Amino acid sequence: MKGIVERYARFVARKPETLLIAVALFTVISFIGMSFSKTESISYKDMVPKNVEEIDAIFYIGDEFGISGESAIVVAEINARYPNSNEVRDIRDPEVIKCLDVIEQKIRRIEGVLSVTGLPDWLRELNSGHLPKTKSRVIELMNKEIVINQSSLDISETLAQFSKGLEEIEEGLEAQKQIAEGITLGLNGSSFALKQIKYAISSIAAGIGNSNDLTEATEIISLIDSIETLVQQSNATLEEKTEIIGYLEGLKQGLDAMLAQAEEAREGTKQLSLALNEITYSLENISSGLEAMENASLLLENLSVNLKEGVSGISSGLDGIAKYIKLNKGKEKGEKQVKINQFRYYVSDDYTTTIIRINLVEMSEEKREEFVEELENIIRETEKPAGLKLGITGDPVISKELRKQVLPTMQKTSMLSLIGIFIIVCLLFLSLRYGIISLLAIGFGVIWVYGTLGLLGISINPTMSGGMSMIMGIGIDFGIQVVNRFRQERKKHNIEKAMEITLSNVFIPMLITTLAALIGFRAMSLGQLTLLADLGNMMSLGVLFCFIAAITVIPSILVINERFK
Amino acid sequence: MKFLTKLAWFQYKYSSLIFIVTMFLTIVVALGIQNIHLQTDISKELPQDLDVIKLQNKISDKFGGADTVMILIKLNKNCELENVPKDIRDPKIIRMLVELENEIKKEPSVSFVQSAGSFFAYPESVPDNIELIKQIFAKMQNGEMFFNKEYSATLMMIYADLGKSEEKINRFVSKIKEYIESIEKPACVEVIITGNPPIRVVLMEMLKHDMVFTMGVAAVIILILLILIKRSFTRGVLVFTPLVFGLTWTLGLMGWFNIPLSVATVGIGAMILGLGTEYGIFLVERYEEEREKGKNQKDALITALPSVGSGIIGSGTTTIVGFLALLLASMPMIQHLGETLALGIFCILFATIVISPALILLEERSIEKVEKLELKFLKKGLKHERNS
Numbered sequence: 001m002k003g004i005v006e007r008y009a010r011f012v013a014r015k016p017e018t019l020l021i022a023v024a025l026f027t028v029i030s031f032i033g034m035s036f037s038k039t040e041s042i043s044y045k046d047m048v049p050k051n052v053e054e055i056d057a058i059f060y061i062g063d064e065f066g067i068s069g070e071s072a073i074v075v076a077e078i079n080a081r082y083p084n085s086n087e088v089r090d091i092r093d094p095e096v097i098k099c100l101d102v103i104e105q106k107i108r109r110i111e112g113v114l115s116v117t118g119l120p121d122w123l124r125e126l127n128s129g130h131l132p133k134t135k136s137r138v139i140e141l142m143n144k145e146i147v148i149n150q151s152s153l154d155i156s157e158t159l160a161q162f163s164k165g166l167e168e169i170e171e172g173l174e175a176q177k178q179i180a181e182g183i184t185l186g187l188n189g190s191s192f193a194l195k196q197i198k199y200a201i202s203s204i205a206a207g208i209g210n211s212n213d214l215t216e217a218t219e220i221i222s223l224i225d226s227i228e229t230l231v232q233q234s235n236a237t238l239e240e241k242t243e244i245i246g247y248l249e250g251l252k253q254g255l256d257a258m259l260a261q262a263e264e265a266r267e268g269t270k271q272l273s274l275a276l277n278e279i280t281y282s283l284e285n286i287s288s289g290l291e292a293m294e295n296a297s298l299l300l301e302n303l304s305v306n307l308k309e310g311v312s313g314i315s316s317g318l319d320g321i322a323k324y325i326k327l328n329k330g331k332e333k334g335e336k337q338v339k340i341n342q343f344r345y346y347v348s349d350d351y352t353t354t355i356i357r358i359n360l361v362e363m364s365e366e367k368r369e370e371f372v373e374e375l376e377n378i379i380r381e382t383e384k385p386a387g388l389k390l391g392i393t394g395d396p397v398i399s400k401e402l403r404k405q406v407l408p409t410m411q412k413t414s415m416l417s418l419i420g421i422f423i424i425v426c427l428l429f430l431s432l433r434y435g436i437i438s439l440l441a442i443g444f445g446v447i448w449v450y451g452t453l454g455l456l457g458i459s460i461n462p463t464m465s466g467g468m469s470m471i472m473g474i475g476i477d478f479g480i481q482v483v484n485r486f487r488q489e490r491k492k493h494n495i496e497k498a499m500e501i502t503l504s505n506v507f508i509p510m511l512i513t514t515l516a517a518l519i520g521f522r523a524m525s526l527g528q529l530t531l532l533a534d535l536g537n538m539m540s541l542g543v544l545f546c547f548i549a550a551i552t553v554i555p556s557i558l559v560i561n562e563r564f565k
Numbered sequence: 566m567k568f569l570t571k572l573a574w575f576q577y578k579y580s581s582l583i584f585i586v587t588m589f590l591t592i593v594v595a596l597g598i599q600n601i602h603l604q605t606d607i608s609k610e611l612p613q614d615l616d617v618i619k620l621q622n623k624i625s626d627k628f629g630g631a632d633t634v635m636i637l638i639k640l641n642k643n644c645e646l647e648n649v650p651k652d653i654r655d656p657k658i659i660r661m662l663v664e665l666e667n668e669i670k671k672e673p674s675v676s677f678v679q680s681a682g683s684f685f686a687y688p689e690s691v692p693d694n695i696e697l698i699k700q701i702f703a704k705m706q707n708g709e710m711f712f713n714k715e716y717s718a719t720l721m722m723i724y725a726d727l728g729k730s731e732e733k734i735n736r737f738v739s740k741i742k743e744y745i746e747s748i749e750k751p752a753c754v755e756v757i758i759t760g761n762p763p764i765r766v767v768l769m770e771m772l773k774h775d776m777v778f779t780m781g782v783a784a785v786i787i788l789i790l791l792i793l794i795k796r797s798f799t800r801g802v803l804v805f806t807p808l809v810f811g812l813t814w815t816l817g818l819m820g821w822f823n824i825p826l827s828v829a830t831v832g833i834g835a836m837i838l839g840l841g842t843e844y845g846i847f848l849v850e851r852y853e854e855e856r857e858k859g860k861n862q863k864d865a866l867i868t869a870l871p872s873v874g875s876g877i878i879g880s881g882t883t884t885i886v887g888f889l890a891l892l893l894a895s896m897p898m899i900q901h902l903g904e905t906l907a908l909g910i911f912c913i914l915f916a917t918i919v920i921s922p923a924l925i926l927l928e929e930r931s932i933e934k935v936e937k938l939e940l941k942f943l944k945k946g947l948k949h950e951r952n953s
Contacts, residue, residue: 057759064713348627393620405895420886428879466891466899473887477880484876513843520839523783524832527775
């Protein structure tokens with residue numbers, strides 16, 4: 001390695017012009033490349049690390065909900081300066097709203113605008129498609145929304161519970177069907193019981209007709225009691241039961257009288273027999289009537305069961321409504337507040353500021369800048385009420401401003417850096433000439449970096465704006481080391497020997513320095529936070545070029561300088 | 566450079582004292598490392614004096630944003646399980662939202678929570694039938710704003726007043742995460758916390774990790790490179806030592822001077838190591854060159870330090886000027902980077918000029934001592950052999 005460096009040093013000492021021609025050629029190419037160099041901006045997306053759940057989620061939300069995606073914001077602020085003037089003092093002033101509406105309509109016509117939302121839209125929606133004409137109406141509409149939300153909420157919830165009631169009615173109908181089946185069975189039972197009564201009474205009539213025995217009469221009374229019990233247990237209506245029991249009671253009284261006036265009753269026996277026959281006959285009628293009545297009563301019962309079920313369903317629905325109302329009452333007490341007020345996102349609490357949100361489609365940087373320019377024109381040209389100040393912000397607007405800062409920042413920092421470095425090297429060498437020579441490494445290095453970036457189509461972003469100044473600060477070291485050592489060696493040796501010693505001694509340390517710097521810059525990009533990765537790449541290139549310039553341009557110029565001394 | 570000659574003489578005479586004082590100072594300065602605070606608010610890295618940024622900050626203050634935590638609830642499209650919610654308006658999900666919202670509202674710093682669950686007081690108030698829920702949101706003014714177009718995701722917005730303390734933000738985000746963990750989530754439903762505060766918490770972790778990681782990688786590679794080039798472990802470490810001192814002082818001073826660790830300054834460890842290597846290299850190379858000429862320690866140092874020291878000071882100062890020029894940059898992140906790098910280069914330059922020569926001498930002397938001892942033992946051994 002040392003041999004190669006020494007041979008190279010001798011070549012530089014002998015033919016510095018050849019080396020300079022090669023350097024000039026590369027410099028010319030770099031100048032051409034510089035004409036292609038571009039600046040670009042950075043956005044929030046560029047600043048945060050990728051593949052992190054929390055950050056991916058924010059971009060997902062931006063895309064899906066249009067909250068934080070590519071959007072610009074027009075800000076309208078109350079800026080009344082003079083008391084008692086006719087300037088607007090409240091953002092809810094209809095004049096302000098009208099002005100915002102005009103702006104919104106103009107923005108909608110710009111290419112790339114996905115949606116525009118602001119205070120006028122929400123007011124129009126609540127005011128049957130018209131803008132409110134008075135401030136009091138605006139205030140009313142802005143407060144109204146909460147009420148609307150709550151009432152619509154009541155109906156929905158009530159509907160939910162009512163529907164639940166209807167479902168229960170359906171269940172009731174099913175139950176009613178089952179009950180109807182049970183009633184039919186019961187009816188059959190009643191009809192059978194009546195037949196038994198009829199048979200028993202016929203037997204009594206026959207008994208009375210056939211015998212005048214008093215003991216038999218007593219037995220008959222106990223039989224009547226049994227019949228009464230049977231009747232009581234039957235499914236007959238109360239009226240019918242009363243009627244039958246009335247007959248039976250009459251029968252019993254008759255039998256009692258018969259027993260008391262056994263002798264006198266003999267005559268009456270015939271009449272009793274006749275009466276019993278009539279009872280039998282009327283019982284037959286009652287039996288058929290009873291069947292018909294029972295059928296009707298069953299129908300009624302079915303209906304009432306159905307209704308009962310239905311009512312219970314509705315009642316549970318009402319219970320639900322009651323429960324809901326109860327819970328809502330709780331909300332009023334502060335247990336739970338339902339505040340759905342879209343205006344909160346568009347109007348500040350003190351009513352001095354409102355915003356128009358503009359969502360944009362994905363677009364190139366040039367298109368975004370065109371959009372911002374058009375937006376600026378709209379804001380400038382639209383007639384505004386006195387006391388209203390309009391401004392724009394949001395990602396595309398900030399990006400444009402940042403991009404505008406790139407070149408001035410670069411010029412400012414590079415210039416300051418260059419002046420500071422020049423003063424230091426001149427003081428260090430106590431020579432203007434050597435000061436300028438040592439600056440050549442960074443001069444050429446910076447030109448080459450700029451040209452290479454242009455040729456490779458790499459745009460310079462705001463994080464790289466300070467890169468040139470940093471490259472100068474780092475790259476000057478190479479120039480200083482070479483010039484310093486050459487000057488020391490030149491005192492003891494001729495040009496060729498001095499250059500040989502200089503280069504062979506500074507080359508390795510400079511190479512290690514370059515490698516170490518490259519390692520540092522590369523390591524910087526290895527983390528997850530790679531915001532300054534572009535800056536690191538630019539500086540890697542810069543350090544490498546300054547090293548090359550320090551071992552080509554500076555030795556050549558030093559040799560030429562010595563020859564012309 | 567008379568000053569450097571005097572310094573070289575002093576270093577030759579008091580190398581041990583210099584080493585002890587350096588160690589003591591390093592411990593004191595290093596205590597500042599624990600004071601380094603993290604700056605995770607990326608918006609603060611943008612030029613604060615630009616009108617558009619001022620307006621943006623104003624909007625964030627008035628309409629929330631800075632302290633807004635968002636909880637994203639979305640259906641997992643790749644889920645293959647059966648009987649899982651296919652619509653984000655599923656009663657189970659809405660109930661979960663109500664439950665979560667009611668829990669989060671208990672936090673004192675929370676000023677306002679809004680989600681699709683805000684319409685229901687308790688989980689039990691949510692209808693069982695999804696169709697009814699759909700009707701409720703369809704009838705409601707802006708009811709659909711809580712859902713995306715495909716009804717596969719919904720949002721919960723938590724507005725809180727967290728102030729500027731990173732610790733408070735950290736605690737708040739942990740608490741919200743705990744709430745999310747504690748509630749019962751339907752299968753195949755993802756609940757992700759996001760927004761400015763959670764992102765800042767993630768950045769905090771990343772800053773700590775990246776700082777150590779990038780610095781570690783750079784340190785290991787540079788040390789290996791130095792050992793290989795010097796063909797000696799001790800010589801490699803010797804060139805590397807001022808870097809360690811310089812870096813420790815830089816980090817300590819960042820803590821003492823209240824310079825934050827941010828996305829802009831996270832890579833400075835690696836950069837300082839990369840840029841600071843050259844000073845040690847030039848000094849050690851030159852000293853060795855003089856020693857190879859046959860000069861003793863004192864003469865070699867008195868020749869090497871003034872001759873190479875002026876170059877090193879010159880290059881270090883110019884580098885510092887180059888970095889300080891960044892204070893004129895419009896982006897605060899570049900300004901912070903510039904001032905921190907300037908501080909780092911100054912520390913390494915100081916360590917190289919003041920401590921490195923003392924270390925070189927101490928290393929040589931210790932080697933000489935070891936060699937002398939070895940020779941002594943060897944002589945003793947030979948004597949012993951002859952006697953026997």
